[in-house]
Amino acid sequence: MTDTQNLTLVQAVRDGLHNELREDDDVVVMGQDVGKNGGVFRATEGLFDEFGGDRVIDTPLAESGIVGTAVGMAAMGMRPVPEIQFSGFMYPGFDQIVSHMARFRTRSRGRFTLPMTLRAPYGGGIRAPEHHSESKEAFYAHEAGLKVVIPSTPYEAKGLLAASIRDPDPVIFLEPKLIYRAFREEVPEEPYTVSIGEAATRREGDDVAVFTYGAMTRPTLEAAETLGEEGIECEVVDLRTVSPLDREAIVEAFEKTGRAVVVHEAPKTGGLGGEITAILQEEALLHQEAPIGRVAGFDVPYPLYALEDYYLPSAARIEEGILEAVEF
Amino acid sequence: MNVFDRAYDDTVRVLDEDGEVVGDVPDLDDDSLVGMYRHMRLARHFDGRAVSLQRQGRMGTYPPLSGQEGAQIGSAYALDDDDWMLPSYREHGAALVHGLPLKQTLLYWMGHEDGNNAPPGVNVFPVAVPIASQVPHATGAAWASKIRGEDDAFICYFGDGATSEGDFHEGINFAGVFDTPTVFFCNNNQWAISVPRERQTRSATLAQKAEAYGIDGVQVDGMDPLAVYSVTAAALEKARDPEDDRPRPTLIEAVQYRFGAHTTADDPTVYRDDDEVERWKRKDPIDRLESYLRDRGVLDDERLAEIESSVEARVADAIDEAESMARPDLRELFEHAYAELPPELERQYETLAALRDDRGDAAFLED
Numbered sequence: 001m002t003d004t005q006n007l008t009l010v011q012a013v014r015d016g017l018h019n020e021l022r023e024d025d026d027v028v029v030m031g032q033d034v035g036k037n038g039g040v041f042r043a044t045e046g047l048f049d050e051f052g053g054d055r056v057i058d059t060p061l062a063e064s065g066i067v068g069t070a071v072g073m074a075a076m077g078m079r080p081v082p083e084i085q086f087s088g089f090m091y092p093g094f095d096q097i098v099s100h101m102a103r104f105r106t107r108s109r110g111r112f113t114l115p116m117t118l119r120a121p122y123g124g125g126i127r128a129p130e131h132h133s134e135s136k137e138a139f140y141a142h143e144a145g146l147k148v149v150i151p152s153t154p155y156e157a158k159g160l161l162a163a164s165i166r167d168p169d170p171v172i173f174l175e176p177k178l179i180y181r182a183f184r185e186e187v188p189e190e191p192y193t194v195s196i197g198e199a200a201t202r203r204e205g206d207d208v209a210v211f212t213y214g215a216m217t218r219p220t221l222e223a224a225e226t227l228g229e230e231g232i233e234c235e236v237v238d239l240r241t242v243s244p245l246d247r248e249a250i251v252e253a254f255e256k257t258g259r260a261v262v263v264h265e266a267p268k269t270g271g272l273g274g275e276i277t278a279i280l281q282e283e284a285l286l287h288q289e290a291p292i293g294r295v296a297g298f299d300v301p302y303p304l305y306a307l308e309d310y311y312l313p314s315a316a317r318i319e320e321g322i323l324e325a326v327e328f
Numbered sequence: 329m330n331v332f333d334r335a336y337d338d339t340v341r342v343l344d345e346d347g348e349v350v351g352d353v354p355d356l357d358d359d360s361l362v363g364m365y366r367h368m369r370l371a372r373h374f375d376g377r378a379v380s381l382q383r384q385g386r387m388g389t390y391p392p393l394s395g396q397e398g399a400q401i402g403s404a405y406a407l408d409d410d411d412w413m414l415p416s417y418r419e420h421g422a423a424l425v426h427g428l429p430l431k432q433t434l435l436y437w438m439g440h441e442d443g444n445n446a447p448p449g450v451n452v453f454p455v456a457v458p459i460a461s462q463v464p465h466a467t468g469a470a471w472a473s474k475i476r477g478e479d480d481a482f483i484c485y486f487g488d489g490a491t492s493e494g495d496f497h498e499g500i501n502f503a504g505v506f507d508t509p510t511v512f513f514c515n516n517n518q519w520a521i522s523v524p525r526e527r528q529t530r531s532a533t534l535a536q537k538a539e540a541y542g543i544d545g546v547q548v549d550g551m552d553p554l555a556v557y558s559v560t561a562a563a564l565e566k567a568r569d570p571e572d573d574r575p576r577p578t579l580i581e582a583v584q585y586r587f588g589a590h591t592t593a594d595d596p597t598v599y600r601d602d603d604e605v606e607r608w609k610r611k612d613p614i615d616r617l618e619s620y621l622r623d624r625g626v627l628d629d630e631r632l633a634e635i636e637s638s639v640e641a642r643v644a645d646a647i648d649e650a651e652s653m654a655r656p657d658l659r660e661l662f663e664h665a666y667a668e669l670p671p672e673l674e675r676q677y678e679t680l681a682a683l684r685d686d687r688g689d690a691a692f693l694e695d
Contacts, residue, residue: 032523036599037522037598058527059523129591131457299665300673306655306656316683
C-alpha cells in the first residue's frame with residue numbers, strides 16, 4: 001500500500017514541486033520570493049534549502065522577465081516552473097505568455113517546444129488587497145496553444161501539477177488560494193499524475209448538471225446538498241482543466257439531466273460559462289429542457305474586500321441559479 | 329555646486345546618525361521643521377496602530393512604513409499644494425502631508441473603495457499596487473501639464489524592486505525623451521519582500537540608472553529628512569522651472585530601510601537577520617530630527633509631550649471615523665464601473681439586490 005500524507009492543497013502543490021524537482025534535473029522553480037522565503041503562501045517552503053539556489057530561484061521583481069526567461073530555458077529543453085505571486089500580477093508577462101509561450105511550437109513548426117508550467121494563485125474571498133483576487137482564466141483559455149488547469153483538491157493538485165510539468169506543452173496552472181488551506185486530504189507520497197483535460201464528477205444527480213471548477217467547487221457542492229434535501233438532485237462536474245475542456249464529460253452530464261448551470265467566480269461576460277453553453281448548443285441541443293444558467297462574478301472590476309462577499313457566487317446565489325434551471 | 333553634479337554614490341546628507349549637521353541645512357523656518365517632525369511621529373504612530381488593527385481583525389492586509397518616514401515626509405514637504413503625487417501602496421505618510429486624510433488610508437486598507445477617492449483639491453493619485461505601474465502614469469500626467477503650458481511638478485514613488493520592471497524603464501525613458509516635469513522618487517528600503525536590493529540589479533546604485541535615460545540621478549540618505557527635503561525641493565524646482573542645460577526629470581534614490589514586514593502577511597525573520605534590522609534602527613529618521621531640533625532649541629520635553637498626545641488623538645479620531653463607516657451598499661459594486669451603467673449591469677444589480685432582499689445579508693456575508 002502506498003504511503004500517504006494528510007495535506008492541504010498548498011502543501012500538495014509544494015509536495016508536487018518537490019517530487020518533480022527530485023525526479024527530473026531539468027525542472028527549476030523560479031519567481032519572486034520562491035527561494036529563501038519559501039513563497040508568500042509557502043508553496044515552495046524548504047525547496048531552496050534542499051535543491052539550492054540554482055534550481056529554486058529568487059528572481060528580480062519582473063513578471064515579463066520571469067515568463068520570458070522561462071520561455072528561453074524551456075526552448076532549450078528545460079522544464080521551468082515559474083511562479084507569478086498572484087494571478088493579478090501576470091499582466092506585465094502577458095505579452096510573453098500570448099506572443100511566445102503559447103506560440104513557440106507553432107511558430108517553429110515544432111522545432112522548439114515549451115514544456116513549462118506557469119503557476120499562479122488566483123481568485124477571491126481572502127480579504128486581500130486590490131489586484132490580489134481576480135479570476136481571469138478566460139484570458140488564457142482564449143489563447144490557443146496553452147493548457148489551463150485549475151485543481152480543487154489536494155490530491156488532484158499534486159497529480160495535475162505533475163502532469164502539467166511533464167506535459168510537452170505550456171500549461172497555465174491556476175491555484176485556488178481561497179482553499180489553499182481549507183481542508184486536508186490523504187495524498188500519496190510517491191509521484192503520480194492526474195490527466196489534464198478530464199473533468200471529474202463530484203456528485204451524482206439526475207435533475208440538473210452543474211459545471212464548476214477551482215474554489216467554486218465547494219459552495220456548489222454545498223448548494224447541491226441543500227437542494228438534495230429538497231429532492232433536487234444535482235450532478236456536479238468539476239472541470240479541473242478549462243482548456244482544453246472535457247467536451248465529452250460536459251455533454252454526457254447534460255444529456256443525463258437536460259438542464260445545466262455553470263458556476264465560476266470570473267466575470268460572466270466572456271467567461272467559461274458562455275463557452276460551455278455553446279458546446280451544449282452545438283452537441284446536445286435536442287436534450288435541452290431549460291435555459292442554461294450562469295452564476296458568475298459580476299461584470300465589474302473585482303471590488304475591495306468590503307464588498308467581495310456580494311461579488312463572489314455564494315451557495316445562496318448558486319441555489320437560486322440551479323432552481324431557475326430546474327423550475328423552468 | 330548644483331546638488332545633481334555629483335557621483336551617483338556620493339550620498340547627499342544633512343544630518344548624521346546622531347542628528348549632527350554634516351551638510352547644508354535647508355532654508356526652512358522653525359514651524360516647518362517641527363511640523364515635519366510632527367508628521368513623522370504621526371506617520372509612525374499611525375503605522376503601529378494600523379498593524380495592530382490588522383492583528384485584531386479590524387483591517388485587512390496592511391503594508392507598514394516604519395523606518396521610511398524621513399523619505400516620505402521629507403519629500404512630501406517639498407511639494408507645492410498644486411503639485412501631484414503618484415504613490416505606490418506604502419506612502420501613507422507622504423500622502424498625509426499632501427492632504428490625504430488618514431481616514432482615507434484606513435478605509436482603503438479596510439476594503440472600502442472610497443479610500444482611493446482623494447477629496448477635491450488633494451492632488452494624490454489612487455494607490456498603485458502593481459509594481460512600477462504608476463511610473464509611466466507620472467510621466468504622462470506631467471507631460472499633460474507640460475503640453476498645456478502649466479507649471480506643476482509631479483512626484484512618483486516606488487520601491488527598489490520596481491526598478492526591475494519594464495514599466496520603470498518605459499516610464500522614465502519617455503520622461504527623458506519628452507523632458508517631462510517628473511521627479512521619480514525611489515524608496516530603496518533594501519528589500520522587495522524577501523529579495524534583497526543586490527538581487528534586483530547588478531548596478532552599484534539605483535541612482536545611476538538615470539544615466540541611461542539622460543536625466544539627473546542622485547542618491548540621498550533616505551533616513552535623513554532634511555537631506556531628502558533639499559534634494560526633492562531642488563528636483564521639483566528644476567521640474568517646474570527648467571534650466572537651459574538640465575533635463576527636467578530626476579531620479580532620486582532614497583536609501584533607507586523598512587523596519588517591519590513587507591505587509592502584515594509577511595514574516596521578515598525568515599529572510600533577514602535581526603542584526604541587520606538593529607543596525608538600521610540606529611539610523612532612525614525620527615530620532616535624528618528630534619536630536620537636531622533639540623539642539624536648535626525648537627523642541628523640548630514639553631513640546632514633545634504635546635506632539636505625542638496630539639498625534640495619538642488624531643490617529644484615534646481617524647480610526648473612529650473610518651470604523652464608523654457602514655459596509656458600502658451592494659449598489660457600490662456597480663457604481664463607477666462606467667459613466668452610465670449598461671443595461672446588462674443594471675440587470676445584474678437588480679437580480680443581486682432582489683436576492684439580498686429575499687434571503688438577507690446572511691446568505692452572502694461570512695461575518
